[in-house]
Amino acid sequence: MKKRTVWGKWWYKFSRNPLSVVGLCMVCAIVFVALFAPWVAPYPEHAGPYVNYGEANQPPSLPHPFGTDAFGRDILSRVFFAFRSSLLMGMVVLAIVVPVGVTLGLVAGYFKESWLDILIMRITDIFLSVPPLILALAITSVLKPNLTNAMIAVSVMWWPWYTRLVYGMATSLRNEYFVQSAELLGASKFHILFREILPNCVSTILTKMTLDMGWVILIGAALSFVGLGEQPPKPALGTMVSDGARYLPEYWWMAVFPGLAIMLIVLGFNLLGDGIGDLFSLEEA
């Protein structure tokens, strides 16, 4: 009974901003079509090694709501499947980046002004000083272009942001009374870092994660736009936009719909992220 009221309270706070609800719906819809793409997509085989030049360059119509591409493949089906690699990219990258970045930030922040702090934060600074897309481009072009390497590349450029964020919070939290009392009670460093300091950072990290999801997907699309992401025939939103751009303006649907799909997914996660941010800031207030 009590639990439900907590959820109810959260939902009330979250839904106070209708845009957050819109974001949530968009994300849910995208996750749904991505998960069930083989059943939802009208032509699931078009996401694989399939070509049919007799059907190429068809404008949007009832059987092909987004039209077909220069290979005669249904763009709608390919967008659904492309969501899969985009979401996978976002999730895997965050799953790698958050633990690494957060741990380093906690350690550096807690041991402020020790050699550990200097070592970790200067390396972080070096990574932050290289323009992120350039770094990712450099990495993917040295490695073989595919989705896994694109994920590695984005992860390599993304962790320093979490380190910076958590470092800032940890340096201020380490002087709080609850940390000092834990120290006096002889708690282990591990306990202090992960049981005392970390829980106080969670809301900020979570908000950043939701917002980052959109950005990671965007960077992933940029990499596939230049041909360094998922390789054909597997669909990727960025590749679809760059392929379609060759046929602008006559065959506009080839670039416009995948472009809109990128916009939707990024917008959805941003709105959701804002909503989650509101939730925690209200909670604390």
Add this chain to the structure above:
Amino acid sequence: MRGKWLVFCFALVFLAGSVAFAQSQKIVRFTEAWPTYLDPAVGNDFSSSVSLANLYDTLVFPTYDGEIVPHLATSWEVSEDHLTYTFHLRQGVKFHNGEELKAEDVVFSMERLLAIGQGYSYIFKPIIDKVEAVDDYTVRFTLKKPFGPFLYALVRLYVLNKDEVLAHAEKTGEYGEYGDYGMNWLLTHDAGSGPYMVKEMKMEEYLHAVRFPDYWKPFDANAPDEFKFIGTTETATVRTLVKKRELEISDFRQPAEFYDAVSKIEGIKVAKLFGGSTFYCMMHTQKPPTDDVHFRRALAYIVDYDAIANQIFPGARQAQGPVSFILPGHNPEVYQYKRNIEKAKEELAQSKYANELDKYPVDLVWCAEVPDEEKVALLIQSNASELGITVNVIKTPWMKIMEEVAKPETTANMYLIFVSPHYAEAGSMLQSKYHSSSAGTWEQTEWLQDKELDQMTEDAIATVNDEERFAKYRKIQDYVVDLCPSLFLIDQPENYAYQDAYIDWIPAERAEKGEKVNPVMGYNHYMPDIKVYPEKRDELLRK
């Protein structure tokens, strides 16, 4: 008030422009990618070949049927051992500056070509021993070894005026007593005897040439008085020029949408000329799994050739064997692989890789600069998947392709590449595609080291009698098709939009009737053969 004046001035300029318009001249204008080299020892690409064909004369001349006829040379003799060719020159032929063309000019032209070593010199370098002027009107070539297609090759020996070139040669240069061999001057001038002569050459912009009034051959009354080669292939520009009737023949590098759009304009047609270039999917014959002939044949039977010839490259035709159907020496009876899933499965079953296909994915490389190749790559991938063969499609820039095909270890299983003959004859294609010596170049990524085939090719090329030589070529084509080192995808046409309403363009008419066009690059743009009707153009403009 000032505004009104400005409008008036503009109107005046416009009026002047339209008056100039009204007096149409007999001119043929065409577009093509810059650069163009007027120097016969330097140029060998498309636009250079067009320019050379019109500014210079050659000993022999290529016809639309792919035959070689007398031109500057009125007759010739070949020695018993096929090593000496003696040509008798036409008398009274004048260069553009009025001097007479003599045997020593021919000798000079060949020596200069070999010394500079660019342009079409690669055809002659391995075979020419020496050239000498017997008298003013007789020239003798001595070959190092018998070379059957020698006459076909000679259409690439453009005769320069020795005195004029040397008079304009700069003193300092890498060619000793000849200084720079006149290379700098020939960038923007010609020293030829051809039907047209350079009036103005504006680098990076255009070449403007006018009729040579003292040409030894009479002109047709409607042959163009002048031609202008415009150095652009920018689609929007070309489209506008065609529409305003300021361009008679477009280049062939435009996207399909361009040809669609302009063919709807009144009086404009699109000609599809087959130039002898063939589109191959080359297969590495030393790397698993494409080292297995049955595996290769399985692929040859599974590819949907119709989709490539009709949908991806509309107007192309499925290649029949390794030599374009337009080239002299092509074998019209050679076996042609057609899509047949049953046969593909049969062949695959005989392959040693049949039971472990998953262990042998095939890498298929396409050239990043030619976007349409991706369509073919994905088609092959899709077709191959029907047999359970995994094809990885890889996009690679041209520079990197040339690098990786230099060594067998770095060469991928399959490459999609267009290849054109060096001279218009089957032998050129067979040698540059399948002779051991060409392995490691972009023309042969098959790494075919077949001694028997080398022997057959060398023997054929050394055969002087055309019929015997062609019979040998036909046998080689059978042999190659059976070996199946490449997928012979399509013979590729060059598409030109042209002003059908007011020019007669022989190759376009022949192509429409299904006849062959000139297989020698550049000669379908031989201006004396084009007829222009300015009054018909004016009529169109008035509408």
